[in-house]
Amino acid sequence: MTSGATLPYLPVRTSSAAWLTGVLTMFEAEGLDVPGLLRDAGFDAATLHRQNARIPVDQITRLWQLAVARAGKPTLGLQRHLAATHSNTGTVGHVMSCSPDLGRALAHLARYMAVISDATGFSLQLEARGIWLITVHTGGTLPIPRQRVEYAMLATLMLCQWLTRQEFDPLLVELADAQPADDTAQRAAFGCALRFGAPANRMLIARSDLDRPVPTYDAELAGMLEALLDKQLAQLGQTSTASRVRSEIARLLNQGEPRREVVAKGLGLAERTLQRRLQEEQVSYQALLDSTRHELAQQYLAEQRHSLADVSDLLGYVDSSNFHRACKRWFGVPPAQYRAQIGC
Numbered sequence: 001m002t003s004g005a006t007l008p009y010l011p012v013r014t015s016s017a018a019w020l021t022g023v024l025t026m027f028e029a030e031g032l033d034v035p036g037l038l039r040d041a042g043f044d045a046a047t048l049h050r051q052n053a054r055i056p057v058d059q060i061t062r063l064w065q066l067a068v069a070r071a072g073k074p075t076l077g078l079q080r081h082l083a084a085t086h087s088n089t090g091t092v093g094h095v096m097s098c099s100p101d102l103g104r105a106l107a108h109l110a111r112y113m114a115v116i117s118d119a120t121g122f123s124l125q126l127e128a129r130g131i132w133l134i135t136v137h138t139g140g141t142l143p144i145p146r147q148r149v150e151y152a153m154l155a156t157l158m159l160c161q162w163l164t165r166q167e168f169d170p171l172l173v174e175l176a177d178a179q180p181a182d183d184t185a186q187r188a189a190f191g192c193a194l195r196f197g198a199p200a201n202r203m204l205i206a207r208s209d210l211d212r213p214v215p216t217y218d219a220e221l222a223g224m225l226e227a228l229l230d231k232q233l234a235q236l237g238q239t240s241t242a243s244r245v246r247s248e249i250a251r252l253l254n255q256g257e258p259r260r261e262v263v264a265k266g267l268g269l270a271e272r273t274l275q276r277r278l279q280e281e282q283v284s285y286q287a288l289l290d291s292t293r294h295e296l297a298q299q300y301l302a303e304q305r306h307s308l309a310d311v312s313d314l315l316g317y318v319d320s321s322n323f324h325r326a327c328k329r330w331f332g333v334p335p336a337q338y339r340a341q342i343g344c
Contacts, residue, residue, distance in 0.1 A: 011243075013139025014118060014119065015117035015118075015119060016052075016116055018090045019087075019090070022086045022088030023060075023064075023086070023151075024038075025086045026082050029086065030071055030077065030082070032070060037063060037067055037070070038063070041059070041062050041066050043063070052232075057117070057140045058140050058141055061142045061143075064145045075150075078154060078186065078189045079185075080154065080158060083151060083155040083158045083189075084155075087155035087159065089116055090116070091228060092109060095108050095222055095229060096163055097216045098214075098219070098222035098225060099214050099217060100217045100219075101210065101213050102164055102205075102209060103210035105214055106133065108226075110122050110123055110124050111229075112233065114238040118236060119138055119140065120136070121134075121137075121250060122135055123251055127204075129207065130205050130206040130209070132202045132205075133153075133156060133204075134201070135149070136200065136250060136251065137299070138250055140298070141299070141302055143303045149175070149176075150186065153190075153201060153203055154189050157190065157203065160205070160209075163214050164209075164212040164215075165215055166212060168206075168209050170190060170191070170203045170205055171192060171204040172203070172204040173190045173193075173194050174194075174196075174198035174199075174200065174202050175194065175196050175198060175201055176201050176305075177196060179197065183196070199254060240281055241274065241277040241278055242288055246291070248266045248267055253293070253314065253315055254314050255316070258289075258316070293316070294326075296314070297335075300314055301342070308335050308336060308339075311323070311335065
């Protein structure tokens, strides 16, 4: 990739080694040779055992791609007992278990998801029937296998059941990937109606389920764990206003270019307060908008299911010519040529 223009700052997205270790035990349970997978994916296995280790998102994607290919199983990991047994949310799971009810446990997950993976955006959206749990992956330059997305969503459902010590199913699950020839495994795993080819990956939980109590509620311990997790967020650079703005922009972009006042409202700030805080961090709203689009463009262009027109829309461009000009600035070439260069 070459370009004479100065490219916007793009963060290096990572996931916790603890979460990946849980995924690896799931691979092992599925009969895969995990040491061989790590070796062939270029992993230094010792890295996984270092305290607070983080793994770049593309490295994890390569591992999933290799695992799916070697397993020869398009539904790798898509079983409730695997997602319940092997997902490892670490301290985030502990603070969720100290919440008074499931709704507030999910709010903890949304607040601290970056500790598990800052390449995964997790947000909550209320509607009349309940709450949507929305998952968005960002920061990768490789197409994310559907198995990775489906496993993460199923692990969230199993976590909800474990927290409440009760079994329940979502009202609806929407998946961005196209419907497979055989969707029996997906329907069995989620236990509800499914929609494929959706605009986003999300799961609808009933309002009554949000009120389910968490038997391990402990307000004092929750406060201690929140302080620890807040410190980890700060170390990851996730507490800055710029980081919060990028996340909100990413959430809103597929609805059109988000205005600064809309982003401020979404963050619970007055527009003037947002502008002042960004000035204090020496970054402009326009630069954050551009860098977020740049990062998402890398991801979307790596996914064949998105046409160039789709990518332009997902990035909030009204005029596709502006998208083409932006790609030439970011990548040095138009979007079609960039897609050809990365082998898509």
